[in-house]
Amino acid sequence: MSHLYSIQTLAMYCFTRNGYFLKDMKSAIYVLFFFFSCVYSFAQGSVQDTTIYEVAETLPYPLMVSCDPERHPSWTSDSIRRCAESQLLSILSNNIRYPIAASEANIQGTVVTSFVVEIDGSMSNLGLLKDIGGGCGEEALRVLKAFDEAGLRWQPGTLKGKAVRMRQSLPLRFRLQEALPYFIAENNDTVYTNVDVLPAFRGGADSLAKFTINRLEYPANYRDSCKTGIVEMSLLIRPDGSINVDNQLDFNSLGFDFQWQAIRLANRTAGMWTPALYNNKPVATTQPLRVVFKSDKRGCATANQRFDQAMLLADAGADLLEKNQADEAIAKWTEALKLQPDNTEIIYYRGTAYLNQNKRDEACKDYNRIKELLGITWFEPVRRLFCGW
Numbered sequence: 086m087s088h089l090y091s092i093q094t095l096a097m098y099c100f101t102r103n104g105y106f107l108k109d110m111k112s113a114i115y116v117l118f119f120f121f122s123c124v125y126s127f128a129q130g131s132v133q134d135t136t137i138y139e140v141a142e143t144l145p146y147p148l149m150v151s152c153d154p155e156r157h158p159s160w161t162s163d164s165i166r167r168c169a170e171s172q173l174l175s176i177l178s179n180n181i182r183y184p185i186a187a188s189e190a191n192i193q194g195t196v197v198t199s200f201v202v203e204i205d206g207s208m209s210n211l212g213l214l215k216d217i218g219g220g221c222g223e224e225a226l227r228v229l230k231a232f233d234e235a236g237l238r239w240q241p242g243t244l245k246g247k248a249v250r251m252r253q254s255l256p257l258r259f260r261l262q263e264a265l266p267y268f269i270a271e272n273n274d275t276v277y278t279n280v281d282v283l284p285a286f287r288g289g290a291d292s293l294a295k296f297t298i299n300r301l302e303y304p305a306n307y308r309d310s311c312k313t314g315i316v317e318m319s320l321l322i323r324p325d326g327s328i329n330v331d332n333q334l335d336f337n338s339l340g341f342d343f344q345w346q347a348i349r350l351a352n353r354t355a356g357m358w359t360p361a362l363y364n365n366k367p368v369a370t371t372q373p374l375r376v377v378f379k380s381d382k383r384g385c386a387t388a389n390q391r392f393d394q395a396m397l398l399a400d401a402g403a404d405l406l407e408k409n410q411a412d413e414a415i416a417k418w419t420e421a422l423k424l425q426p427d428n429t430e431i432i433y434y435r436g437t438a439y440l441n442q443n444k445r446d447e448a449c450k451d452y453n454r455i456k457e458l459l460g461i462t463w464f465e466p467v468r469r470l471f472c473g474w
Contacts, residue, residue: 146239147237152172181257211230283361319332
């Protein structure tokens, strides 16, 4: 039986005037309700106090640039806290993975994590107050540790106006749910994410490649520009074979005329697709389609060669990353970017590899460069969390 793996935290109250709880159902795949529960007891401290407090006058909360009090001077402290927790919740929901061992053994329940928010806003003393087995406890700790190492910081708790070390607990409920094989899009299309048979272009993949090469038109006004690059689209292929361009990424900032030609090509494939099947019935689903622009002008041969070489280096980097050779992969992508400095797809690969190595400054330099080139990123929540506006 297919399952949707969702993780739901147990909502609890802190038994003080500062108590609160948060609910959020943003993710259709991962649903988390989380609450940071706190237990209070007062103690005396000094400037160099290393006591871990269970009590504070103000509670810690994760620092999120989009929830900065200076950006929202009219917000209350509770509003700022809820905003910050909602942002963190969104990121957690996309990073927690239900352990395979737990799903196979049908293990469900609540894991309670514990950690200390230090005066500098980092987390320490990560541990488990309750585990349910199957790797759930380890997964909860993995995510918290990864975010701390990647640079997530907290506003520390305070006592008598001074920041103090404070213990926090985070209950996470792991629950298996029946998976829905589809979602309802904004245009009310029922789009299947789990199908029995994938959509297929008439004649197969080779036929699609030939169609793309032969029918894609390079914008006439730009043929002397020697612009090269890739436009990637997500095609919505409906049961009747009709299509719609659901999303588009212009990785090389080629511009509107190139984007328009990519969409024209995609629309020409209407009626040439065999739709996806689910339970032997045709259904709507999405299919990626990438098109490559290279001018056939004689003077553009060098630009085309540089582009081809950059793509080969990028592919080599991806192969190295799959072999867990991150440093070597980064070196390949850096070499590729010397040939194609504004290729946002390659910049993203390198930035994400840096982030996975906890090299936040290097990652944010790449992520912010994509923002500068495109105006918006396809991974904006992650960029804002680690790099700010």
